[in-house]
Amino acid sequence: MRLSNYFLPVLKENPAEAQIVSHRLMLRAGMVRQSSAGIYSWLPLGLRVLNKIADIVRQEQALAGALEMLMPTLQPAEIWRESGRYDDYGKEMLRITDRHDRDLLYGPTNEELITQIFRDSVRSYKELPRNLYHIQWKFRDEIRPRFGVMRGREFLMKDGYSFDIDEANARRAYQKIFVSYLRSFKRMGLQAIPVAADTGPIGGDLSHEFIILAETGESEVFCHSDVLTQPVPEADYTADLTPVIDGYTQHYARSDEMHDAAKFEAEVPEDKRLTARGIEVGHIFYFGTKYSNAMKALVTGPNGKDVPVHMGSYGIGVSRLVGGIIEACHDDEGIVWPWAVAPFHIGLINLKPGDDATDALCEQLYQNLTDHNLDVLYDDRDERAGAKFSTMDLIGLPWQAVIGPRGAKAGEVEIKNRVTGEKQTVALEAAIKIMSQPPA
RNA sequence: CGGGGCUUGGCGCAGUCUGGUAGCGCACCUGGUUUGGGACCAGGGGGUCGCAGGUUCGAAUCCUGCAGCCCCGACCA
Numbered sequence: 001m002r003l004s005n006y007f008l009p010v011l012k013e014n015p016a017e018a019q020i021v022s023h024r025l026m027l028r029a030g031m032v033r034q035s036s037a038g039i040y041s042w043l044p045l046g047l048r049v050l051n052k053i054a055d056i057v058r059q060e061q062a063l064a065g066a067l068e069m070l071m072p073t074l075q076p077a078e079i080w081r082e083s084g085r086y087d088d089y090g091k092e093m094l095r096i097t098d099r100h101d102r103d104l105l106y107g108p109t110n111e112e113l114i115t116q117i118f119r120d121s122v123r124s125y126k127e128l129p130r131n132l133y134h135i136q137w138k139f140r141d142e143i144r145p146r147f148g149v150m151r152g153r154e155f156l157m158k159d160g161y162s163f164d165i166d167e168a169n170a171r172r173a174y175q176k177i178f179v180s181y182l183r184s185f186k187r188m189g190l191q192a193i194p195v196a197a198d199t200g201p202i203g204g205d206l207s208h209e210f211i212i213l214a215e216t217g218e219s220e221v222f223c224h225s226d227v228l229t230q231p232v233p234e235a236d237y238t239a240d241l242t243p244v245i246d247g248y249t250q251h252y253a254r255s256d257e258m259h260d261a262a263k264f265e266a267e268v269p270e271d272k273r274l275t276a277r278g279i280e281v282g283h284i285f286y287f288g289t290k291y292s293n294a295m296k297a298l299v300t301g302p303n304g305k306d307v308p309v310h311m312g313s314y315g316i317g318v319s320r321l322v323g324g325i326i327e328a329c330h331d332d333e334g335i336v337w338p339w340a341v342a343p344f345h346i347g348l349i350n351l352k353p354g355d356d357a358t359d360a361l362c363e364q365l366y367q368n369l370t371d372h373n374l375d376v377l378y379d380d381r382d383e384r385a386g387a388k389f390s391t392m393d394l395i396g397l398p399w400q401a402v403i404g405p406r407g408a409k410a411g412e413v414e415i416k417n418r419v420t421g422e423k424q425t426v427a428l429e430a431a432i433k434i435m436s437q438p439p440a
Numbered sequence: 441c442g443g444g445g446c447u448u449g450g451c452g453c454a455g456u457c458u459g460g461u462a463g464c465g466c467a468c469c470u471g472g473u474u475u476g477g478g479a480c481c482a483g484g485g486g487g488u489c490g491c492a493g494g495u496u497c498g499a500a501u502c503c504u505g506c507a508g509c510c511c512c513g514a515c516c517a
Contacts, residue, residue, distance in 0.1 A: 012466065012478070013452050017510055037509070092516080109517090143441070143515065150517095157517055209517095218516090283517060317517035351476060386477035393477090404476055414476090 001344070003379045007044050010391055020216050022326035023148030025335050029395045031322075038145025038153030045395065046322065048343035048375075050156065053321050054135050056187050056340060057158050063235040064180035066131040066160050071113050073137055077103035079112040083294045092140050106139040111291050111313060114161045118309070119297035125165045128299065128309070129173055133160030135318060149323045150279065151218075156319040162312045165301060167288070170310035174206050174286050175241040177314045179233050181210055181282050182248075186232045188321065189338025190328060193227055193278065195253045199285060206312070209255060210282035214327035217277040222259050224251035224267070225274045255280070279324045286312040335396030336418055339438035344377040346435050347397040349388045351404030353380055358408040361428070365401060365413060368432050393418070399435045 009030040017034070018024040026032045031046030042050060058068060074096065080086035086093075086105075094106040107113070114132060122130070135158045145153050162173035178194065185192035190212045197207040211221050233244045252267045254260070255278075264273065291297065292308035301307050317324075329336045339345065346369055350362040362378065369376045377397060379388050385404075392400050400416040407413060413431040416423045417439040426434065 009450095011451065016446085016452070019511070034509090138517080140516070144511095144513090146511080155517065159517085280517065315517050320517055349476095384475060384477085384479065386475095386479085389477045391478085402476080406476080 001375075001377050003377060004381050006377070008391075008395070009043070010394060018148065020147050020150075020327070021330055022150065022216075022323040025326055025330060025394070026148055026323065029335060032149060038142060038151070040149055040152060040154070045343050049322050049325075049337075049341055050319060052341045052343070053188060053318055053325075054156070054158070057135065057184055057316055057318065060180045060184040060187070060235070061133055061158070061160065063183075064131070064176045064237055066133050066177070066180075068134060069132050070134045071107070071110050071117075071136060073106055073139070074104050075107045075110075075113050077105055079116050079295070080105065083112050083115075083291055085112070092142065094139050094141050107136075108138055108140045109157075109313075109315075110134070110136075110159055111161065111311075112295065115291045115295045115297050115311070118161075118163055119292075119295060122163070122297075122299055122309075125299050125301045125307075129162065129164045129169055131160060131162045131173060131177075133158055133314070147216075147218075147323065149319045150327075152319065155317060158316040158318055160314040162314070163297075163309045164312075165299070165307070165310070167286075167310055170286055170288075170312055171206065172241075174284065174312050175245050176237050177284055177312070178208065178245055179235075179237070179241055181284065181314075181316065182232050183235060184316065185210060185212065185281065187340050188325060189340060190281075190321075190325065191228065192281065193221055193223055193253055194248050195221060195223065195255050196249070196258055197255070197283065197285070198258060200287075205249070206286035208249075208284055209280050210284075211255060211278035211280050212324055212328060213276050213278045214324065215277055216327050217279040219278050219280055220256040220259075221253070221274070221276050221278045222256075222264050223253035223274050225272045227251045227253050228274070279320070279327060280317075281321050281324050282314075282316045284312065284314040286310070330396070333390075334394035337396045337398060339398050342375075342398050343395070344375040344397050346374055346376045346399045346401055347392040347395070348376055348378045349385075349392060349400060349402045350378070350380050351385050351388070351402060353382050355405050355408070358403055358405050361408045361411065361413075362403050365403065365428060365431065368428070369401075369435065372432060372436055374436060398439050401431060401435065 011028045014024050015027045018027050030043055032040045032042055035041055077086055093108055096104040098104055137154055138157045139154050142153050145151055164170040164173055192210045192212050194208040194210055197209045199207040211219055227248060230247045252264055288310055289308040292311055297309050298306040299309055326335050329338060348366055352358045366376055366378045398418050402414040412425050412427060414423055414425045415431050419439050
């Protein structure tokens, strides 16, 4: 992509309304614009990151056997009355009336709708297990939206739902998603800590929040530091996952909501106690037959009797992750994107557009990198060098490639590692080779 | 919803106390000089001061009401 053709409205100064770093940087880097409180437009650069995160989620969901679908944002009130949540949900739910005076709502989550779809289509245990998910915009009319996209009212969420014949099978479905979440966050360059979460009226041990560490996080995490060194498993979903899950869950790990100081001190040796702040980016739980009972989602079992299906639901805050990743990955100059979610891999800076040799070498490198399936943002604008450097640092692409008249004459490219700031001057071919890989 | 703060060109702000008809920096446009870390000079365009009402000869400034946004708390991916 040529920057001269792109829409990248960067801000030199910090917008007054943005208090936390990810919000400031997202506005400054031209990723989002606020529409109203907690509601954002995603500009081209921001949308690229959002899509990269969603694609990682998609790939990992597919490996775990989940199927993508797409449900609408607007749902009829009736099914929520069936489950009993229409009244329970309160003011957080945005209610809408159409021209025929029918009650609709902008979905804050999709248990009811997926349960309706499932019950209308599945009759036999032989069609189980199933795991269906979608990535769709949600709306929760938060009392106080804040922190940019981290706590928006409208947000993009991957939400998945599993259907099984009994609790034992549901537990297995839960484990698969547990593993897929560990893998997904890892691929995004994040260290996620699964912490025990409140299971509500269902009880049991099958609810976990996934929290990434960040200074500005809203949650406080208390855990055994060995949780941080647990291996992220291979995507082998035919294996017994229990040992992997136990590796994580055998140690104390809780957020402030569930924290038990006495238990923490009793179970965790002093030198292993980790207390840190974090951001909740995922939440999974098993809720048994809560919705299948209320909404009569029954299947006929092997014995010929109808039984309600056992369900679980699994959420990842896709739009929140954009902010979360920035909270975890930035420095004084701007964002420092992990390779896997970077909007572009490489920022190519032409220091002197109009200079024939410089233009030619830039074009050549741009073409070669693109041919290697790398995403390149080529700054071909007629701007001063300093402005280009600052913009590139701000938007945080993993590699910067700088070509000016000096280098063009020698056929050399200066490449900069955005993570370390380290620069080296190399020949064209070597530059391509180096920048094909994530910076160390 | 409770507490606090803010609202003046695209962005960041001053002016409000002590009413006199709007200013600064950045950005933008034109010309020139510059050109490896957010250039310089000259010229120029753009706001009636969140909205509504009131007081006054006169309101960004005083009064009343409303709205939006931000921060702290209770709630959430």
